[in-house]
Structures are given as C-alpha cells and as structure tokens.
Amino acid sequence: MTTAAAIAGRAPERAPRRISVLGATGSIGRNTLDLIGRAPEEYQVVALTANTDARGLAELALRHKAELAVVADPDAYDELKTCLSGTSVETASGPEALVEAAGRPAEWTMASIMGAAGLRPTFAAVRQGACIALANKECLVTAGQVFIDAVTQSGATLLPVDSEHSAAFQAIDQPACDAVERITLTASGGPFRTWSVEQMAAARPEDALKHPNWSMGQKLTVDSATLMNKGLELIEAFHLFPVEAGQLDVVVHPQSIIHCLVEYSDGSVLAQMSMPDMRTPIAYSLAYPDRMWAPTERINLADLKELTFEPPDEKRFPALRIAREALDAGARATVVLNAANEIAVRSFLQGKIGFLSISELVEATLERDAGHEQGDPHNLDEILVLDKIGRELAGALLPRFILK
Amino acid sequence: MTTAAAIAGRAPERAPRRISVLGATGSIGRNTLDLIGRAPEEYQVVALTANTDARGLAELALRHKAELAVVADPDAYDELKTCLSGTSVETASGPEALVEAAGRPAEWTMASIMGAAGLRPTFAAVRQGACIALANKECLVTAGQVFIDAVTQSGATLLPVDSEHSAAFQAIDQPACDAVERITLTASGGPFRTWSVEQMAAARPEDALKHPNWSMGQKLTVDSATLMNKGLELIEAFHLFPVEAGQLDVVVHPQSIIHCLVEYSDGSVLAQMSMPDMRTPIAYSLAYPDRMWAPTERINLADLKELTFEPPDEKRFPALRIAREALDAGARATVVLNAANEIAVRSFLQGKIGFLSISELVEATLERDAGHEQGDPHNLDEILVLDKIGRELAGALLPRFILK
Numbered sequence: 001m002t003t004a005a006a007i008a009g010r011a012p013e014r015a016p017r018r019i020s021v022l023g024a025t026g027s028i029g030r031n032t033l034d035l036i037g038r039a040p041e042e043y044q045v046v047a048l049t050a051n052t053d054a055r056g057l058a059e060l061a062l063r064h065k066a067e068l069a070v071v072a073d074p075d076a077y078d079e080l081k082t083c084l085s086g087t088s089v090e091t092a093s094g095p096e097a098l099v100e101a102a103g104r105p106a107e108w109t110m111a112s113i114m115g116a117a118g119l120r121p122t123f124a125a126v127r128q129g130a131c132i133a134l135a136n137k138e139c140l141v142t143a144g145q146v147f148i149d150a151v152t153q154s155g156a157t158l159l160p161v162d163s164e165h166s167a168a169f170q171a172i173d174q175p176a177c178d179a180v181e182r183i184t185l186t187a188s189g190g191p192f193r194t195w196s197v198e199q200m201a202a203a204r205p206e207d208a209l210k211h212p213n214w215s216m217g218q219k220l221t222v223d224s225a226t227l228m229n230k231g232l233e234l235i236e237a238f239h240l241f242p243v244e245a246g247q248l249d250v251v252v253h254p255q256s257i258i259h260c261l262v263e264y265s266d267g268s269v270l271a272q273m274s275m276p277d278m279r280t281p282i283a284y285s286l287a288y289p290d291r292m293w294a295p296t297e298r299i300n301l302a303d304l305k306e307l308t309f310e311p312p313d314e315k316r317f318p319a320l321r322i323a324r325e326a327l328d329a330g331a332r333a334t335v336v337l338n339a340a341n342e343i344a345v346r347s348f349l350q351g352k353i354g355f356l357s358i359s360e361l362v363e364a365t366l367e368r369d370a371g372h373e374q375g376d377p378h379n380l381d382e383i384l385v386l387d388k389i390g391r392e393l394a395g396a397l398l399p400r401f402i403l404k
Numbered sequence: 405m406t407t408a409a410a411i412a413g414r415a416p417e418r419a420p421r422r423i424s425v426l427g428a429t430g431s432i433g434r435n436t437l438d439l440i441g442r443a444p445e446e447y448q449v450v451a452l453t454a455n456t457d458a459r460g461l462a463e464l465a466l467r468h469k470a471e472l473a474v475v476a477d478p479d480a481y482d483e484l485k486t487c488l489s490g491t492s493v494e495t496a497s498g499p500e501a502l503v504e505a506a507g508r509p510a511e512w513t514m515a516s517i518m519g520a521a522g523l524r525p526t527f528a529a530v531r532q533g534a535c536i537a538l539a540n541k542e543c544l545v546t547a548g549q550v551f552i553d554a555v556t557q558s559g560a561t562l563l564p565v566d567s568e569h570s571a572a573f574q575a576i577d578q579p580a581c582d583a584v585e586r587i588t589l590t591a592s593g594g595p596f597r598t599w600s601v602e603q604m605a606a607a608r609p610e611d612a613l614k615h616p617n618w619s620m621g622q623k624l625t626v627d628s629a630t631l632m633n634k635g636l637e638l639i640e641a642f643h644l645f646p647v648e649a650g651q652l653d654v655v656v657h658p659q660s661i662i663h664c665l666v667e668y669s670d671g672s673v674l675a676q677m678s679m680p681d682m683r684t685p686i687a688y689s690l691a692y693p694d695r696m697w698a699p700t701e702r703i704n705l706a707d708l709k710e711l712t713f714e715p716p717d718e719k720r721f722p723a724l725r726i727a728r729e730a731l732d733a734g735a736r737a738t739v740v741l742n743a744a745n746e747i748a749v750r751s752f753l754q755g756k757i758g759f760l761s762i763s764e765l766v767e768a769t770l771e772r773d774a775g776h777e778q779g780d781p782h783n784l785d786e787i788l789v790l791d792k793i794g795r796e797l798a799g800a801l802l803p804r805f806i807l808k
Contacts, residue, residue, distance in 0.1 A: 170674060176693065269703050271662075271674070291668050293583075302715040306712045308709060
C-alpha cells in the first residue's frame with residue numbers, strides 16, 4: 001500500500017496511538033497507565049493531569065514519556081516544575097491549562113477527573129473529537145443531554161468506564177438495540193446492606209468507608225453505602241443507552257461479579273461479569289472495538305459457588321428513590337441532586353451530620369429547589385451556575401441536620 | 405423509493421418470509437410454529453415434515469397454510485393423504501421426499517429432525533443456501549467439519565438453536581471474537597446430580613426421565629442424566645466457535661438460568677441467560693440479526709435469589725471425559741461415540757442395561773474402534789457408513805452389559 005506513512009518509512013497503521021489521561025494520579029488514571037505501560041511502544045502519551053499530586057504526576061509523566069503534565073492546583077505548580085526541570089516534559093497549572101491539555105489532539109482520552117471539576121476538561125476532550133473513555137460521573141449526571149449533544153456534534157466515540165456502564169455497553173446487542181426491554185445495574189449493597197435503620201443512624205465515617213468489594217475514593221465509597229452511587233448510575237445509564245427511565249432497574253448482588261444485565265424482547269438477558277478490577281473496563285475502552293489482554297484475575301464460577309440477588313430496600317436506602325425522582329423531574333433536578341450530595345457526603349465525612357442525614361439533606365435541597373421557576377440548563381455555563389445554586393441551597397439547609 | 409416491488413404495488417421488504425420446519429411435530433418444531441403463528445402475515449410456510457405423526461403434521465400444515473407436508477415413515481402416508489385430501493397442501497413420504505422438501509427454496513429453515521435421520525435433510529437445506537436454524541445435534545457431532553464446510557460453500561447462515569450454543573452465539577463479541585479465551589457451557593447436572601455411584605447403578609429409566617428444568621424427548625433426557633448431552637455439546641461448540649478443544653469448559657449450574665459464558669482476554673465474561681423455554685433461542689434464530697418479542701417468562705433475579713455453580717464430577721459422570729477424548733481423537737471417534745450412545749440409551753430405556761452401563765458401553769465401543777486403520781470421514785456417505793459401523797460395534801458389545 002502506498003501511503004504517505006509508507007513513503008516516510010513508517011509501517012502504516014502501526015504509529016503509536018496518541019493518548020491522554022485526565023486525572024492520571026487517581027485510581028482509574030493509574031490503572032490506565034498500568035495497562036499502557038505494558039506495551040509502551042503502542043502508545044504516545046500526550047497529556048497527563050492531576051489535581052494536587054505534583055510529585056505523583058511528575059513521576060508518571062517521566063515514566064510514560066508524556067509531552068505535557070498539568071496540575072490543576074496552582075499551589076502545586078512549583079513542585080511539578082522542580083520535579084520535571086531538565087526534562088522534555090512541558091508543564092502547566094490551573095483550570096485553563098487543564099482545559100488546554102484536554103483539548104490537545106489525542107486519539108484516545110481517559111476522562112477520569114472526579115467531580116464537577118471534570119466537566120470543562122472532559123467537554124474540551126470531546127470537542128477535539130477523539131475517543132473518550134468516560135470515568136467522570138458528573139458529565140452525565142449533571143450535564144446529561146448537553147454532554148451527549150456535544151459528543152454527537154463532535155463525532156467523538158464515547159466509551160463508559162464505570163464497571164456497570166461498561167458492562168451494559170458490552171451486553172448491548174448492537175443490531176438489536178431497539179429490542180432492549182430493561183437494563184439492570186447491580187449494586188453490591190455496600191457495607192450497610194444488612195444493617196438496620198437504627199444501626200445506620202449511628203454509623204460513623206469509618207464504618208461507611210469499609211466497602212466489601214471495591215477499593216475506591218472516599219466520596220464514591222460513601223455513595224456506595226447510601227446507594228446514591230447506584231442512583232447516579234441510573235441517571236448516567238438513562239443518558240448513555242436507548243431506554244426510558246422506567247426500563248432501568250437495580251438489583252443488589254453482594255458478590256459484585258455480574259455488573260449489568262440487559263434484557264431483550266425475546267426473553268434473553270445478556271450480562272457482563274468480571275472480577276472487581278477496574279483494569280477490565282479500562283482495557284475494554286482502550287482496545288475497543290477489539291479487546292486486549294488484561295492482567296486481571298479470571299472468574300471461576302465453580303470456586304465462587306454462588307451468586308446471590310435481592311431487591312434493593314428503598315426504605316433503608318432512600319437515595320435510590322430520590323435519584324429516580326430527580327431523573328423524572330428533569331435536568332435541573334439532577335444537577336441539584338449531585339451538588340447537594342457532594343455537600344452532604346463531605347459534611348458526613350467531617351463528622352458534622354449523621355449517615356441517614358446524607359439522603360435527608362439531598363431530598364430537602366431538591367424539595368426547596370423544586371418550586372424554582374428557572375428550568376433545565378441548556379449549556380455547560382448554565383449547568384455550572386446551577387451546580388453552585390445546589391451547593392448553596394444544601395449549605396443553607398445543612399444546619400438543620402448538624403449532629404448535636 | 406422506486407423499485408419493481410413498489411411499482412407492482414407491494415410494499416418493499418414486506419413480502420412474507422418463506423420458511424420451512426423440518427421436524428415440525430417435535431417440541432422444537434411446535435415451538436417454532438407457535439412463534440410463527442403469532443404473526444402469520446409475516447411468513448409463508450413452505451415445507452413441514454414429521455417422522456411418523458401424520459395427523460399432527462396435517463393439522464399443523466392446515467393451520468399454517470403450508471405448501472408441502474412430508475412424513476418420513478411410508479406407513480403413515482395414507483393417513484397424511486386422508487387428512488389433507490381436498491386441501492391445497494401437497495403431500496409426500498419417505499426419506500427422499502424429506503430431502504426434496506428440505507431443498508425446496510426457503511429463506512429460513514428450522515432443522516429440528518432428531519438423530520442421524522436429520523443429516524441428509526439438513527445438508528439439503530444447507531445446500532440451497534438459506535438461513536439454517538440448527539437444532540439437530542448430529543450434524544455437528546458426527547458430520548462436524550464436513551457440515552461446516554458445506555455451510556461455508558453454500559454461503560448459508562448457520563444459527564444454533566440449542567440453548568447453550570445460542571447463548572454462546574449471542575455472547576460472542578463479533579469484532580473481538582479472536583479475543584475469546586474460554587467458552588463455558590452450563591449443565592443442570594440432571595436428575596442424578598446429587599446421587600451416589602451406588603444409587604445411579606440402580607437407577608431405572610423412570611428415574612432418569614425426571615429432568616429438573618427442561619421438558620425434552622426421552623433420548624435427550626437420558627443424555628442429560630449421564631451428562632453425555634453436555635459432552636456432545638462440547639463437540640458441537642468446538643465446530644461452531646473459534647476455539648480449541650482445551651478452551652471449552654463445563655460448569656454445573658442446577659438452575660439452568662445462565663446457558664453459556666464466554667470469557668475474553670480482558671477478563672470480561674459475557675453470559676446469556678433466559679428462563680428454560682426454547683422459544684427464546686428459537687425466536688433469536690428467527691429474528692436474527694434483529695430480535696423479536698417472545699411470549700416467555702422474564703428473568704427476575706431478586707425472585708430467583710441465587711444462582712449456584714459446581715464443578716462437574718467426572719468420576720460419577722464419565723461421559724464428559726469420554727466425549728472430550730473422542731473430540732481429541734478426531735472425527736471418526738465422534739461418529740462412533742454418537743452411534744454407540746444411541747444404542748446404549750435405547751438399551752437402557754428398554755431395561756436391558758443399567759444406567760452406568762450407558763457410558764461403559766460407549767467407552768468400550770470407542771476402545772474397540774480405536775485401533776481401526778480407516779481414518780476420519782470426508783463426506784456425508786462416509787459418515788453414514790461409520791455411523792452404521794458404530795451401531796454394529798455397540799450392538800456386538802452390548803451382551804457384556806446386559807442386566808442379569
């Protein structure tokens with residue numbers, strides 16, 4: 001084949017793939033770079049970013065020969081510069097530099113900046129039209145349709161990395177996706193699955209942080225304990241897949257082996273399973289539409305002996321109902337839900353409110369906002385304004401729930 | 405759109421689909437016609453065939469307005485003619501008429517004639533190059549590569565209907581099918597899953613016919629009790645899917661909800677589940693690559709509560725090992741395995757031999773045949789000769805195992 005690449009002496013289709021990792025020092029970022037580091041000749045790392053961990057970022061940038069390293073926190077910039085002085089790695093700092101890094105052309109971008117801070121960089125990555133592996137929940141929970149529209153406009157390929165949504169993506173039979181009757185996300189049930197309401201009322205942060213199966217950040221682990229995590233995932237699934245809210249379901253599956261089940265009109269259910277190791281969904285997104293080898297433990301059902309299932313108890317775990325109601329209420333409500341939940345979880349982790357008050361504060365914030373005349377947000381700026389309103393509302397309601 | 409069909413006044417792409425059902429009066433055939441009968445305007449039934457049940461065949465041919473009804477047994481022909489006299493349904497009888505019916509052009513053929521009798525008609529259906537829904541095991545177990553070659557040559561689309569193989573077919577991620585590491589078929593374990601060898605030695609036909617989950621013919625039910633059914637399915641899977649024999653596995657799953665699991669190099673497992681109702685895999689084959697609605701019970705995992713798994717016990721159920729050894733030995737051995745098993749199961753059902761002797765007779769037949777200098781069969785005639793040799797060998801060895 002005579003192509004420019006062949007004439008220039010490069011093997012066609014074998015040029016290293018240009019990839020960026022936004023949120024490189026977090027768990028998803030490190031797992032992504034673990035996979036990439038196993039075949040370094042196949043990748044050219046463009047940009048790596050971190051929030052505050054300049055030393056960790058510098059180390060990853062050197063190891064993976066990144067072109068650019070950006071730390072969001074300006075206070076961490078001096079350390080980053082020092083660590084990378086005398087190397088060929090460019091450095092930058094601050095939110096605008098983060099957006100610039102995300103917009104630098106790459107064929108594949110892992111968008112794993114946690115929280116609302118991930119919105120602008122992920123939108124920037126989408127706008128350059130590449131393949132986006134999405135591990136940031138807020139892009140779908142708060143930006144929802146606005147985000148999906150941006151993906152459609154840019155022609156980017158969106159690959160969910162959350163284990164449940166990666167599972168649904170894998171289990172959707174593309175030629176027959178209009179025959180999907182139901183998508184069921186599984187929930188481990190969290191550390192309080194078998195606790196009574198009275199026990200949960202007295203739960204301390206250290207109780208909530210004992211997740212049975214996954215090792216995650218503190219916010220996510222508390223969200224798993226309230227089941228708000230699953231509520232947010234329902235909202236994400238609504239935006240990702242061709243189903244109505246009423247076609248989304250949750251089942252508690254304490255072993256966390258099956259991640260999602262997709263049911264079809266002919267009675268078939270396709271399910272994706274894997275051991276709880278994020279390298280499986282990351283590898284899926286990295287190799288899509290092919291698959292690559294990943295160094296993960298394989299499932300042995302005879303060793304596991306049983307997989308169990310139970311309905312979620314929305315009395316003890318109201319977050320699931322609250323999230324569904326927000327989804328039904330519309331885009332404004334889901335932004336406020338997410339903002340209030342961040343305030344509530346932080347207050348719980350600071351010992352200011354009790355565990356049950358997390359959901360109570362979120363619900364009170366949504367109720368207070370419900371009468372607002374301003375409707376659903378139409379763009380990222382409106383979403384960020386609403387996010388701020390939600391945080392302020394939750395903050396104003398917080399004193400009601402403060403522990404005596 | 406201006407097409408010949410549009411000019412002629414027909415809606416394009418809405419002409420009824422021409423379908424045939426070989427083995428119409430059996431359980432698979434009746435379930436297929438149940439689905440077709442729910443949307444009769446979408447189908448034109450070409451040929452229906454049966455072995456001996458002329459009355460049942462005639463009734464189905466009238467209800468579904470078939471063009472042709474063929475009964476294999478010449479002794480049943482008079483009854484078929486009488487039942488269909490004065491109607492527009494053509495009738496015929498005998499093995500050659502069966503082959504002719506199967507070769508009549510149809511866009512989709514259900515090949516559900518059981519046993520070696522299904523070989524010639526199914527090959528005829530394949531030769532006319534249509535979509536073949538395959539429910540006959542012998543085409544793959546005995547004809548194997550010869551059958552796959554015939555499918556490839558004719559350009560037919562082969563869709564397995566066995567619940568396990570339909571499940572594997574659904575769970576294979578086409579763009580990444582070279583990344584399949586393992587295919588695991590599930591086995592219910594049959595009625596003797598928890599029986600001791602001593603108990604099984606005394607098992608009577610009526611014990612073996614109590615299948616816990618599926619309602620099937622007697623032969624298949626006994627094969628489920630010995631696990632030979634699963635051994636034959638391993639051989640089928642070997643021919644259907646891009647894996648080596650060593651990548652095929654069996655796990656006992658008493659609830660029969662998950663039918664097959666396909667494991668990939670990234671640690672993902674895709675599994676297909678459905679309630680035990682053959683209308684699900686039949687509907688899948690009928691609508692492929694789309695999906696159609698089927699009137700089957702939906703899975704509710706919270707109601708099912710648990711799915712359990714255990715390794716197959718090849719000490720108590722040697723048929724699985726015997727089938728694997730035949731697969732490793734080659735095509736000749738799998739023909740002899742199947743033939744000997746038919747003789748053994750029939751002898752057990754007639755009360756001539758004990759339950760454990762089914763596998764013993766099959767293994768003895770394979771051992772007796774192993775030294776034979778004639779190699780693997782190359783065409784259907786050679787396969788049918790070998791099938792006869794296998795039956796004769798098993799018959800000659802049978803007296804050793806006769807119950808006192």
